[in-house]
Amino acid sequence: MMDLLYLIFLFMLTWFVIAMVMIVLGDCDLLLQIAEKFGKSPSSLKNKVVWITGSSSGIGECLAYELSKVGCKLILSARRKDELERVKGQCIEKWGVKADDILVVPLDMVEFDTHAAAVEKVINKFGQVDILVNNAGRSQRAEWIKTSLEVDQQVLNVNVLGVLSLTKLVLPYMIKRNEGHIVNMSSIAGKIGAPFSGSYTGAKHAIQGWFDALRIEVLENNIAVTNLCPGPVFSNLLDIAFVGEAGKVLKQKMEPTDKRMKTTRCAELSAIAIANKLDECWIALNPVLFLTYANQYSPVLGKFVGKKFGLKIMKRLREGR
Structure with a gap:
């Protein structure tokens, strides 16, 4: 009996050490x-019809390239039609995708009444x-107390209600086919409260809750x-980020020296997560990844560490600095 307990303990200790090494050296969660x-x-996604919103730049653009090179049929949506056409052209030129297999559908996420037609x-x-x-x-940067309620509403419209609107229109077709x-x-x-991004943090927490419910x-x-x-x-996220006052944007560029993941790597990991239908994935460099684990599996410890880090350090982590 003691030998069995010893073997169980040894196995658990070995797995713990391996897991910690993988987390410290990794750029995504263990399951991914x-x-x-x-x-x-x-x-494995070849010939799948994939609709990517926000595909004119950043992660969306890179994800379009990742999926086009494996033979997916794409719908590209964003507000800027000329940029969508550029991305389509790149997919055709680099990966030999047929022009007829890519559909450009300009779309504004906050113009809800246009979603049905799209x-x-x-x-x-x-x-x-x-x-x-x-x-x-769109992201947001401003002190919580200095962010107007109008900006809060705009952030929710773009990041939450626009997502719900489009999903509620696409979902019935998936249900009818019993696949999607x-x-x-x-x-x-x-997952973690980000200082000076209260509206954005709230919106992303809302997405987590809304779609965790839908999954079941x-x-x-x-x-x-x-x-x-x-x-x-790395992306143009800060250039168009909301600030505290409605009608204004941050217009801030990311620095090449920032500790941020390359957009191409993020898109690569995203494509793997999609192919394996993972429920939730964390894609981040350390110490952000480690802090996410602490916050998820030991919330008291995670919040304690966050407070000990303090506002300045947490802000630097959020900005990759």
């Missing part, structure tokens, strides 16, 4: 690391949507729900 090594590759256009073209990637969104996959670009800010409801319809949670990533 395992999926990258032993799971399905994005090539969905109809997509269905008329492809007949279905296998994977909806809700990637469009909803993917949301959440954030580590959806559509399980019997063979529909998967994945929440992707990136940490600091």
Whole structure:
């Protein structure tokens, strides 16, 4: 009996050490690391019809490239049609995708009354949507007390209500086919409170809750729900971020020396998570990844560490500095 207990203890200790090493050296959570090594590759998504919102730049653009090179059929949406056409052209030029396999659908996430027509256009073209990637969104930078209620509403409209609006229109088609996959670009800010980004943090927490509930409801319809949670990533996110006053944007550029994940790597990991239909993934460099683990599995410890770090350090971590 003692030998059995010793073996169990030894096994648990070994797994703990291996897990800690993987977390410290990794750039994503353990399950995604395992999926990258032993799971399905994005090539398993060949011929899937994938709708990516916010695909004119940043993670959405890079994800479009990742999926086009494995043979997915794409719907590209964002507000800037000329940038969407540029991304489409890159997919055709670099990966040999047929022009007819990529549909450009300009879309503003806050113009809810235009979403039905966009969905109809997509269905008329492809007949279905296998994977909806809700990637469009905008960040926010301002003190909590100095952020107007109008900005709070605008952030929620873009990052939450726009996502719900489009998903509620696409979901019935998936339910009818008894197959589908909803993917949301959440954030580590959806797991941990990010100072000077209260509105954005609240919006991403809302996405987590809304779609965690949906995941259970559509399980019997063979529909998967994945929440992707990136940490600091290189993009144009700060250039168009909301501030505390309505009508203004941050217009801040990221520095090449920032400790941020490359956009291409984030898109690569996102594609792997989608291929393996993972429920939730954390995609971040350390110490952000480690802090996310602490906050998830020992909330008291995570919050204690966050307070001990203090405002300045937490702000630097959020900005990759």
